[in-house]
Amino acid sequence: MSGFRYYWEDFPAGRTFEHGRKVLSEAEIIDFARQWDPQRFHVDPQAARQTPFGGLVASGWHTGCLMMRMMCDAYLNESSCTGSPGIDEWRFAAPVRPGDELRYRATVLEARASASKPDRGIVRWRWELLNQRGEVAVSMTGTQFFLRRPS
Amino acid sequence: MSGFRYYWEDFPAGRTFEHGRKVLSEAEIIDFARQWDPQRFHVDPQAARQTPFGGLVASGWHTGCLMMRMMCDAYLNESSCTGSPGIDEWRFAAPVRPGDELRYRATVLEARASASKPDRGIVRWRWELLNQRGEVAVSMTGTQFFLRRPS
Numbered sequence: 668m669s670g671f672r673y674y675w676e677d678f679p680a681g682r683t684f685e686h687g688r689k690v691l692s693e694a695e696i697i698d699f700a701r702q703w704d705p706q707r708f709h710v711d712p713q714a715a716r717q718t719p720f721g722g723l724v725a726s727g728w729h730t731g732c733l734m735m736r737m738m739c740d741a742y743l744n745e746s747s748c749t750g751s752p753g754i755d756e757w758r759f760a761a762p763v764r765p766g767d768e769l770r771y772r773a774t775v776l777e778a779r780a781s782a783s784k785p786d787r788g789i790v791r792w793r794w795e796l797l798n799q800r801g802e803v804a805v806s807m808t809g810t811q812f813f814l815r816r817p818s
Numbered sequence: 819m820s821g822f823r824y825y826w827e828d829f830p831a832g833r834t835f836e837h838g839r840k841v842l843s844e845a846e847i848i849d850f851a852r853q854w855d856p857q858r859f860h861v862d863p864q865a866a867r868q869t870p871f872g873g874l875v876a877s878g879w880h881t882g883c884l885m886m887r888m889m890c891d892a893y894l895n896e897s898s899c900t901g902s903p904g905i906d907e908w909r910f911a912a913p914v915r916p917g918d919e920l921r922y923r924a925t926v927l928e929a930r931a932s933a934s935k936p937d938r939g940i941v942r943w944r945w946e947l948l949n950q951r952g953e954v955a956v957s958m959t960g961t962q963f964f965l966r967r968p969s
Contacts, residue, residue, distance in 0.1 A: 702883075702887070703883040703884075703886055703887050704883070704886045704887065704890060705887075705890055705895060706890065706894060706895060706899065707895075708901070718900060718901075719900050719901065720901065726886075727902065727904075727905075728879075728882065728883050728886050731879065731882070732853075732854040732855075732879050732883070733854075735854055735855045735877075735879050736853070736854050736855065736856075739855060739856055739857065743857060744856060744857060744858075748857065749869060749870050750859070750869075750870065750871065750910075751878065751910060752909065752910060753878075753907070753908050753909040753910055754878075754905075754908040755906055755907060755908070756904070756906060757904050757905040757906070757908065758903065758904040759901075759902060759903060759904055
């Protein structure tokens with residue numbers, strides 16, 4: 668639990684982290700959805716044409732997992748994070764289709780010291796995936812706990 | 819887009835669906851997390867002991883994906899669902915550890931007809947995973963759109 672690159676002090680409100688890019692293929696979209704979210708518009712290109720999406724779209728759980736992995740690579744796995752209580756306002760803001768290229772952006776919304784645990788702090792984030800047109804495709808807010816930098 | 823078992827009319831407030839059970843193994847927890855959420859307390863049993871979790875715990879994205887799959891099997895893939903705008907209040911309410919047995923419970927919180935699209939309706943849900951002790955391990959609220967039953 669020592670020697671991290673990022674501690675709570677490194678996440679002031681307004682700081683951003685970016686990561687990516689990643690192009691999602693039709694095969695990846697179908698493979699993920701077959702295991703975790705086999706709705707017809709995620710696994711069957713023919714059937715998807717008859718839905719309001721008009722074609723195959725990635726499962727929100729797929730793009731959410733991709734976002735989580737980019738978060739790990741952007742800052743989390745070099746941080747003193749000790750967990751998260753949850754996620755709010757997760758929005759599937761724009762459909763993600765085969766060939767779309769996604770990149771990750773994290774913004775610190777709020778950072779505060781823990782009232783009960785003097786060695787920890789709390790950070791509230793906005794996490795987003797943007798597509799190749801710069802549109803927000805996925806957004807959510809989430810909270811994480813971090814150890815404070817040892818003095 | 820016809821011949822579904824469940825249409826919007828089949829989801830009145832208070833209706834519940836259940837599915838499962840599924841035991842998560844240590845190998846499954848590590849495999850999922852190596853791909854999508856390689857934080858030390860999800861992939862490294864030794865390192866996890868030194869964290870506040872005191873041992874390996876499943877990624878929230880893993881249990882979330884498991885919940886999504888149980889939802890598909892419980893009602894969604896037999897329904898007229900046309901998508902979802904998002905998810906709120908996702909809480910990692912209790913750690914999920916190797917050997918924990920999870921089951922799914924869905925409860926309709928609210929159902930209303932669409933004001934703009936007369937062939938559709940909107941359903942707001944509480945979705946949960948409960949462990950073998952009956953504790954809520956994962957909970958969230960989410961909204962889904964469904965076609966209304968053809969008259």
